[in-house]
Every structure is written in C-alpha cells, then in structure tokens.
Amino acid sequence: MTSTVLVVDDEPDLEALVLQRFRRQIxxxxxxxxxxxxxxxxxxxxERHPHVDLVVLDINMPRxxxxxxxxRLQEREDKKSAIIVSAYGDMSNIRTAMNRGAFDFLTKPIDFADLEATILKTLGHIEVLREARRRQAEAERAHASLSRYFSPELAKRLAAGDDGDEMQVRWRDVAVIFTDITGFTSLVESAEAEVLAELLxxxxxxxxxVVxxxxxxxxxxxxxxxxVLFNAPGDQADYATRAIACAQALDLWAEAFRARWKDKGVDFGVTRIGVHAGPALVGNFxxxxxxxxxxxxxxxxxxxxxxxxxxxxxxRxxxxxxxxxxxxKFRGRPVGDLVLRGRSEPLRAHEPLSPAAFDGAAAAQYASAFAKLESGDIAAMPAFAALVGIHADDPLxxxxxxxxxxxxxxxxxxLE
Incomplete structure (x- = not known):
C-alpha cells in the first residue's frame, strides 16, 4: 500500500531534494x-488528495x-498526523506544535537522513493506528451483530474475540424456550400497519x-x-433452572404487555411458551x-x-x-404424559408455578386429583369437579x- 506525504514549505529547492532522497521508495x-x-x-x-497520510510542514510560511x-488539520474528522519543521529550533513554537497534535518535529537546516527516518517512523505509527481503528470497527460491527443474539456482556466478549470456538457448530446439551402468540395472524390482517409495527x-x-x-x-x-437457548454458546451449569425462570419471567412480562395494549383497544393474544432440554446441533450456520x-x-x-x-x-x-x-427446586404441577404430534412415546410435562401458587391450597388439591387420575381411580372425576367448582378459572x-x-x-x- 502506498503512503501519501504532503510536504508544506515555501523553499523552492525542497521539492527536488525530497524527491531525490526518497527516489527508491517512490x-x-x-x-x-x-x-x-x-x-x-x-x-x-x-481536498484534492483526501488520502494524505502524513503532513510535513514548516512553521514560517506566507498566508x-x-x-x-x-x-486546522486537527479540526478535521480525519485528523492528519503531522511532523513540524522549525527553522530556528524555537522550543516555544515546537511545544505549541506538539500540544496541537504534531507527532514529531525537525529543525532547519533539514538533515535529510533525519527527515527520512522520522517520516518512515511516523508512517509506521500511522499504520499501527490504522490497523487498530480497523480492528475496532470490525469489533463494533461484530458487537452490533452479536447483540441481536446475546446479552450485552457476552456480545462484548465474543466481539473482542474471546471464546471464538464457541461459535463453531457442535453438539451440546441445551435448554430451549419456544414462544408464540395465539391469534397473531388475525391481528396482522386487522391491525393498522403503524400500530402493528409499534406493537411487535x-x-x-x-x-x-427478559432473555x-x-x-x-x-x-x-x-x-x-x-x-431461546441456554448453555450456548458458553457453559451454564444451571441452564435448566435459568430456562424455567426465564420462561416464567417471559410469561409475566407478556401478560402485563397484553393488559397494557388491551387498555388501548388492541386485543393481543396470549403468549404460549414451551421449554425442553437435551442435545442439539448448535453454532453459526x-x-x-x-x-x-x-x-x-x-x-x-x-x-x-x-x-x-x-x-x-x-x-401458558x-x-x-x-x-x-x-x-x-422446581415448583410446578404435572400436566400429563403428552404424546406430541409426530411422536409415539409420551413425554411427562409440567406447568411451572410461582412460589405462592405452589404453596397454596389449590396446588395441593390439584396434586391429589392428578394422583387419582394417574392411578385410574374413579374418584378422579369428582376430585377435579370439586377443584373446578372452587377455581373455575383454572383451565388445566x-x-x-x-x-x-x-x-x-x-x-x-x-395431542394432534
């Protein structure tokens, strides 16, 4: 890559001397x-050559x-590195120049060997800074992309290049949350575009x-x-506990959200949540x-x-x-042995409960009724009838x- 140096000096012979000294590099x-x-x-x-990398400038010049x-150079968005030249070794001017951002200085009469060494050293410094800025820009782009997926701290770590192997596709044990909204298709068809955009x-x-x-x-x-995934990309020993806690927090947030929009006249559907754990193929595809x-x-x-x-x-x-x-310390109640669509073997499922609900009388009454159901006891029907009679708002x-x-x-x- 060719570096461009702007030499600013009113001495008429300087241009020829510089071109002669740097003929091999040119x-x-x-x-x-x-x-x-x-x-x-x-x-x-x-303005004509915005790609200028370095400016070598004399102090005493007309206009x-x-x-x-x-x-003026330091006011620009693309601040230019500069080497200042002082005709008299004026330390006051040199100090001012360094305070204004000059990278180095030379004294006149110019020693061209010193000029060459100083220019090459400064260009090397500029290249290091350019590479650092490039890496920073790449990290910022990576962070912006990763922030769509990961919590801010994890995205920051991954963007910095740590744990890069965690992005590779591999089998690992994970907990998975799936959410969906009831009646969302109907809402899309009926809602105004601006409302739908704000809502979603x-x-x-x-x-x-929440995630x-x-x-x-x-x-x-x-x-x-x-x-949503837990235990990916990094290891989380308590990933199952985190997943269930997250699912309950998602439910609380979604119900509050639904209530807010109902007050605005928008009938937003219930958020349904499923959680499972096991091996999955995970990574950047x-x-x-x-x-x-x-x-x-x-x-x-x-x-x-x-x-x-x-x-x-x-x-929900x-x-x-x-x-x-x-x-x-899972708190919940059994839902049943579900034969899910496309499967032949049943899977025991549960509904997680808040601590207050889990310790309440209704949860104990449900557990008793479900035990009768599970054992085939004919008393299951009256047990559930009694429960519904007291808690008509219990859909399960x-x-x-x-x-x-x-x-x-x-x-x-x-289940079909």
Missing part, C-alpha cells in the same frame, strides 16, 4: 509525495503559518430484554415467535457470508411441540420433565375434567 510505490507552498495551498491540496495549519417492536424488544436479563441467547425471531447462530435437532422440535400443546391444555407454559427434573383442571367426562382415563394425553 519507485517502489511505497511513498508518494504531494507539495504545497503554504497553509492555504495545503488545505486545498488535501497561513504551520501552527495555524496544524490547528415493543413485544419482541421486551421479550429479548438477556437471564443470560439467554436469542437463536431465532420469526415474526411473533422467539427461540451462516457460513462466511453472514452470522446465523441457531440450533437444530429433536430437542428444538420438542420445545416447539410443547409450546403448541398449551393451546389444547389451556396453559409447558415444560418437559427433562428440564424440570434437571432444574433445582377444566381440561382434565372434560377429558374424564368424555370417557378418557389416566394421565396419557394424545
């Missing part, structure tokens, strides 16, 4: 020189002296903030649906052209099926026994009561 296209006779001409030359020119931006942004607060990774955002950190595998599909199961069960959160048993209890009234037995639930 011939090898390592350095190119541009010349100006004073500060005014120098500024005009920079605009070197110190004034130096000040606030919704996705709010859910993402990041729990150090989760946003693997996909598809319209109103969000896929974007190749060299773009970044697409996501996950694939049966674990991901099961989390999506559990999210969809909420629609039938009447619940449905978590697999796999993730519930892995989490510490109502679901099991309807199953029993329709002749179903046991905790196995076939």
């Amino acid at each position: 011939r090898d296209r390592r350095i190119d020189f541009v010349f100006a006779r004073d500060g005014v001409e120098a500024l005009q030359s920079i 605009m002296d070197g110190l004034s020119l130096l000040a 931006n606030e919704y996705v942004g709010g859910l993402t903030d 990041f607060a729990h150090d989760g990774t946003v693997a996909k955002v598809i319209g109103d649906a969000i896929q 974007g190749g060299d052209r773009f970044f697409d950190y996501t996950a694939y595998g049966d674990t991901i599909n099961i989390a999506a099926r559990l999210e969809a199961a909420n629609k039938v069960l009447g619940t 959160i449905c978590v697999s026994d796999t993730v519930a048993s892995t989490a510490g 209890a109502s679901y099991h009561l309807r199953r029993l009234l329709n002749g179903a037995k046991g905790a196995r639930v076939q």
Whole structure:
C-alpha cells in the first residue's frame, strides 16, 4: 500500500531534494509525495488528495503559518498526523506544535537522513493506528451483530474475540424456550400497519430484554415467535433452572404487555411458551457470508411441540420433565404424559408455578386429583369437579375434567 506525504514549505529547492532522497521508495510505490507552498495551498491540496497520510510542514510560511495549519488539520474528522519543521529550533513554537497534535518535529537546516527516518517512523505509527481503528470497527460491527443474539456482556466478549470456538457448530446439551402468540395472524390482517409495527417492536424488544436479563441467547425471531437457548454458546451449569425462570419471567412480562395494549383497544393474544432440554446441533450456520447462530435437532422440535400443546391444555407454559427434573427446586404441577404430534412415546410435562401458587391450597388439591387420575381411580372425576367448582378459572383442571367426562382415563394425553 502506498503512503501519501504532503510536504508544506515555501523553499523552492525542497521539492527536488525530497524527491531525490526518497527516489527508491517512490519507485517502489511505497511513498508518494504531494507539495504545497503554504497553509492555504495545503488545505486545498488535501481536498484534492483526501488520502494524505502524513503532513510535513514548516512553521514560517506566507498566508497561513504551520501552527495555524496544524490547528486546522486537527479540526478535521480525519485528523492528519503531522511532523513540524522549525527553522530556528524555537522550543516555544515546537511545544505549541506538539500540544496541537504534531507527532514529531525537525529543525532547519533539514538533515535529510533525519527527515527520512522520522517520516518512515511516523508512517509506521500511522499504520499501527490504522490497523487498530480497523480492528475496532470490525469489533463494533461484530458487537452490533452479536447483540441481536446475546446479552450485552457476552456480545462484548465474543466481539473482542474471546471464546471464538464457541461459535463453531457442535453438539451440546441445551435448554430451549419456544414462544408464540395465539391469534397473531388475525391481528396482522386487522391491525393498522403503524400500530402493528409499534406493537411487535415493543413485544419482541421486551421479550429479548427478559432473555438477556437471564443470560439467554436469542437463536431465532420469526415474526411473533422467539427461540431461546441456554448453555450456548458458553457453559451454564444451571441452564435448566435459568430456562424455567426465564420462561416464567417471559410469561409475566407478556401478560402485563397484553393488559397494557388491551387498555388501548388492541386485543393481543396470549403468549404460549414451551421449554425442553437435551442435545442439539448448535453454532453459526451462516457460513462466511453472514452470522446465523441457531440450533437444530429433536430437542428444538420438542420445545416447539410443547409450546403448541398449551393451546389444547389451556396453559401458558409447558415444560418437559427433562428440564424440570434437571432444574433445582422446581415448583410446578404435572400436566400429563403428552404424546406430541409426530411422536409415539409420551413425554411427562409440567406447568411451572410461582412460589405462592405452589404453596397454596389449590396446588395441593390439584396434586391429589392428578394422583387419582394417574392411578385410574374413579374418584378422579369428582376430585377435579370439586377443584373446578372452587377455581373455575383454572383451565388445566377444566381440561382434565372434560377429558374424564368424555370417557378418557389416566394421565396419557394424545395431542394432534
């Protein structure tokens, strides 16, 4: 790469002397020189040659002296490195020049060996700074991209180049959250474009903030649906606990969001959430052209099926026994042994509860009724009927009561 040096001096012989001294660098296209006779001409030359890397300027010049020119150069967005030349070794002027951003100085009469060494040293310094700025720009671009997926601290670390291997595609155990909204298609068809944009931006942004607060990774955002990973890209020993806590926090935020928009006259659907844990193929699937950190595998599909199961069960959160048993101090109630769409083997699922709800009388009454259901006890139907009689707003209890009234037995639930 050719470096361009602007030499600003009103001595008529200087141009020829400089070209002679640097003839080999010029011939090898390592350095190119541009010349100006004073500060005014120098500024005009920079406009014509914005790629100038270094300015070598005399202090005493007509129309605009070197110190004034130096000040103007530092006002530019692309600040130019400068070497100041003083005819008399005037330390006062040299000190002023260094305070105004000059990189180095020379005294007249010019020692051309010293001039050559100083110019080459300064160009080397400029190249280091240029590389540092390039790396910083790349890091900022990487951080902007990674911030779509990862919490701010993790994105900052990854953008800096740490844990780069974690981006490679590999099998790893993860916890997965899938969210979706009921009736979103109808809302899209009926809402004004401006309202829908505001609504969806606030919704996705709010859910993402909740995920990041729990150090989760946003693997996909598809319209109103969000896929979240834990234990990826970095290791999280408590990933199952984090996933369940995050799912409950997402539910609280989504319900508050729905209430706010209902007050504005917008009927926003319920957010359904599914959570599962297991092995998945995780990493950057974007190749060299773009970044697409996501996950694939049966674990991901099961989390999506559990999210969809909420629609039938009447619940808002449905978590697999796999993730519930892995989490510490799980509080919840069994939903049933779900035979998910496309699968033949049942999967025990649970509905997580808040500490207050888990310790309440309703949870104990449900646990007793479910135990009767699971064992095939005929007392299950009156037990659920009594529960619904007291808690008519419990959709899961109502679901099991309807199953029993329709002749179903046991905790196995076939979902289509």
